[in-house]
Amino acid sequence: MRLFAAIEPSPEAVAQLAAAVDGVRDDVLRWSDPAGWHLTLAFYGEVGVDQVDELTERLARAARRHPATRARIAGAGRFGRTVLWAGIDGDGAALRALAGSAGAAGRRTGVGTDDRQRFRPHVTLARARGDARGRGDVRGRGDARGRGGADLRPYVARLASYAGPWWDAGAVTLFRSHPGGPGHSPRYEPLARFALTGRR
Known part of the structure; x- marks a missing residue:
């Protein structure tokens, strides 16, 4: 099963972002379902059934070491010509540390990757049609050289000034990703949630 760890925005944050995205939504891009919006911390890829318990326990321990934090969705950007994000x-620093611990939980279980690229917290809003990576990626890798994809700059410009409400990011969720069919986004199933209970 394909698993990843993420933070879920508050319902209010999702609702306000959805209203803003409705103002730029069109048929050019494949737009993600607001019900599945999340901030990916670590993508584990295929995890064997015999590894799930260990990964769950390690992720729970990692969450206990980190404090809850405040966050909000604001601004927009793109990964090359393929992914539009908020x-x-x-x-x-707190989010990077949490992402590092979530990634380490996977590596110690024998899943995920030892990817040291800079963590960029974001919510994926849309993908260029033809980009098949409908998964809970921590980072996107678009083609910055301009081959394929779509011109995402107008969308970024229209959403650049967006700033949603603050919410308490107080838990990490372990998700299972179910692939979507043609024309449909993946479905994300929460398997477990772990409170962030560390001291500041």
Whole structure:
């Protein structure tokens, strides 16, 4: 099963972002379902049934070491010509540390990758049609050289000034990703949630 760890925005944050996205939504891009919006911390890929318990326990321990933090969805950006995203404001150092621990939980279980690229907290809003990576990626890797994809700059410009409400990011969720069929986004099933209970 394909698993990843993520933070879920508050319902209010999702509702306000959805209203803003409705103003730029069109048929050019494949838009993600607001019900599945999340901030990916670590993508584990295929995880064997015999590894799930260990991964769950390690992720729970990681969550206990990190404090809850405040966050909001603000601004927009793109990965090359393939992925349109909304940014995350908040304690960047705290989010990076949490993402690092979530990734380490996977590596110690024997899943995920040892990817040291800079963590960029974001919510994926849309993908260029033809981009088949409908998964809970931590980072996108679009083609910055301009081959394929779509011109995402107008969407970024229209959403750049967006700033949603603050919410308490107080838990990490372990999700299972179910692939979507043609024309449909993947479905994300929460398997477990772990409170962030560490001290500041």
